[in-house]
Amino acid sequence: MTLPITDHPIDTPPRPASPVHQFGTLAVHAGSPHDPVTGAVIESISLSTTYAQSAVGKPIGDYEYTRSANPNRDNFEKAIAALEHGRYALAFSSGSATTAIILQSLAAGSHVISISDVYGGTHRYFTQVASAHGVQVTFSPNIEVEVTELIRPETRLIWIESPSNPTLSVTDIRAVVTAAHTHGIKVVVDNTFLSPAIQNPLDLGADIVVHSVTKYINGHSDVLMGAAALNSTEIYERLRFLQNAIGAVPSPFDCWLAHRGLKTLHLRAREASSNALRIANTLEASDLVISVNYPGLKSHPQHMTALKQQRPNKDGVMMGGGMLSFRIKGGQRAAEAFCAHTRIFTLAESLGGVESLVELPSGMTHAGIPRDQREAAGVYDDLVRVSCGIEDGVDLERDVLQALRKAVVSGKLNGNGAA
Ligand SMILES: Cc1ncc(COP(=O)(O)O)c(C=O)c1O
Known part of the structure; x- marks a missing residue:
């Protein structure tokens, strides 16, 4: 049989992306080798749950059983490690499973x-699940200042979400890491709100960075997944053991979809950030709004920290991310009315997809947190959370303005006292 002659030999060796490459190149190529047999540029989905062995304990290839390892998960993990500047990454069945496994790795x-x-x-996991296996969590509203006095002999981990959900407060990651490492304590950063396209916590000294991949990394609101990236071999081996032992792993199809999603992460992050800055400026200029939380605004209390921690776009301008929240005049009724009146922004939980969303944390994502604790963290009933997608900014701005008018002005006419 004569083989067809092609310009590109079919046995083109896989071309691993290298850390010297920029983010966009890594997003497209890291963990994406050409198939050495067929030359396929896009990996196939390996649905087989089990892999043949030539003799007992001698698998033919690199795989035995899909919970332990799978080609699609391996490739996705390689991509996440590259994008988060870590030596290792692990994928899990959700962001929540990622949190659970890290907490499970701690001794009672x-x-x-x-x-x-x-x-x-x-918060729910920390207060209602971790405590059941003997892990206690102390919450701090001002961690940079309080961290040293909160440390106890048995403190093993510090958990940061920066920017936080839903108030977008920014923590100085390096400052907390410095205090923690002095006492041999590890620092985890939930980087879901920015994604590795904008912030790399491992570069700021964090020990583990975690994601709800469900959000920006997948980016299309059709996969539930989580991931952790890290540098320590010891922690990696422990978490990898738990990944297999607990079995909270993503399916090959979800790994494939999320890997496809992350190849455009840098483009989506740029567009979502520019839309969010536009909406944040519009809201800040409106007299129907009490306050706006967006790290890209100069008025944000930790704007300078955000500027220091976040990767700028190609023009050297801070990206800021696609998430913001704001307090509307007129209380909870105006906030609910705003969410009901938007036409492009869909009222829904979740974030980080190509489509814009709005939600009311006090009644939706954060409803499980007692009111006093919620309000102490700035989550009032009139707080609206906005996830900017990648639609045209001008349309999003018009949508926000018309919904604001209807929510606050019509509320006033109905005697809601939009003060
Ligand atoms: C910041 C953050 N971390 C973790 C999670 C949990 O992720 P998942 O929904 O994938 O379990 C979420 C979900 O909204 C989140 O917003």
């Missing part, structure tokens, strides 16, 4: 310090 009796305004599900 361990103590954790966390920022106060973490994602509601993280």
Whole structure:
């Protein structure tokens, strides 16, 4: 049989992306070798749950059983490690499973310090699940200042979400890491709100960076997944053991979809950031709004820290991310009315997709947190959270303005007292 002659030999060796490459090149190529047999440029989805062995304990290839390892998961993990500047990455079935496995890796009796305004599900895990296996969590509204006095002999971990969900407060990661490392304590940063396209916590000294891949990394609101990236071989081996032992792993199809999604992460992050800055400026200029939380605004209390920690776009301008929140005049009724009146922004939980979303944290994502704790972290009933997608900014701005008018002005006419 004569083989067809092609310009590109079919046995083109895989071309691994190198750390010297810029983010966009890594996003497209890291963990994406050409198939050495067929030359396929895009990897196939390896659905097989089990892999043949030539003799007992001698698998033919690199794989035995899909919970332990799978080609699609391996490739996705390589890509995440490259994008987060880590030696290793691990993928999990959700962001929440990632959190759970890191907390499971701590011995009973361990103590954790966390920022106060973490994602509601993280708060739920810390307060209602971790405590059941003997791990206690202390929440701090001002971790940079309080960290040293909160450290106990049994403190093992510090948990940061920066920017936080939903108040977008920014933590000085390096400052907390410096204090933590003095006491031999590890620091985890939830980087879900910015994605590795904008912030790399490992470069700021963090020990583990975690993601709800469900959000920006996948970016298309059709996959539930999580990931962690890190440099320590010891922690990697422990988490990898738990990944297999607990089995909270993503399916090959989800790994494939999320890997496809992350190839455009840098483009989506840029567009979402520019839309968010535009909406934040519009809201800040409106007299129907009490306050706006967006790290890209000069008025944000930690704007300078955000500037220091976040990667700028190609023009050297801070990207800021696609997430913001604001307090609307007129209380909870105006906030609910705003969400009901937007036409392009969909009222829904989640964030980080190509489509713009709005939600009310007090009644949705953060409803499980007691009111006093919620309000102490700035999550009032009139706080609206906005996830800017990649639609045209001018349309998003018009949508926000018309919804604001309807929510606040019509509320006033109905006697809601939009003060
Ligand atoms: C900041 C943050 N971390 C973690 C999670 C949990 O991720 P998942 O929904 O993928 O379990 C979420 C979910 O919204 C989140 O917003």
